[in-house]
Amino acid sequence: MAEGNTIFIGRKNVMSYVLAIVTQFNNSAKEVHIRARGNLISRAVDVAEIARSKFVQGAKVRGISISTDDVPCEDGSVSKVSAIEIILEKL
């Protein structure tokens, strides 16, 4: 998978990411990976659901995985943070 097909969810509003997904599918991507960590996981699900149901015709969820990432802190310690990856595909 090309890295360009991955959308990392941050603090922008939901529609910014929906637009990014629509753009990738319009550029003939077959699938788009949506990734998020921590509290942003809820926003990733919102983005996937809105893109799939309202903006990308024929899109469906191909797979979802969850994991635990190690995130280095400023003081040198490591925090564990939950992460999600949602794969949308267009048929």
Add this chain to the structure above:
Amino acid sequence: MAEGNTIFIGRKNVMSYVLAIVTQFNNSAKEVHIRARGNLISRAVDVAEIARSKFVQGAKVRGISISTDDVPCEDGSVSKVSAIEIILEKL
């Protein structure tokens, strides 16, 4: 699936739900469904990851699905809210 095997994630702390999952597996449940809506989706992923990796030996994620639920508001209108269901199974 028996309804008793479903854990609905609310505003309690993460470990309360982890404990509920451990209890269900100890009562010989083969699988536990974790459900959450809106901002609580992130907490559901935390709960699943902590239960799986630290507290339930041999547990793994059997499947994850996302959806959009219609939630009635007080004024009679209907809001759309994202939802997640994570199925943990013990082998």
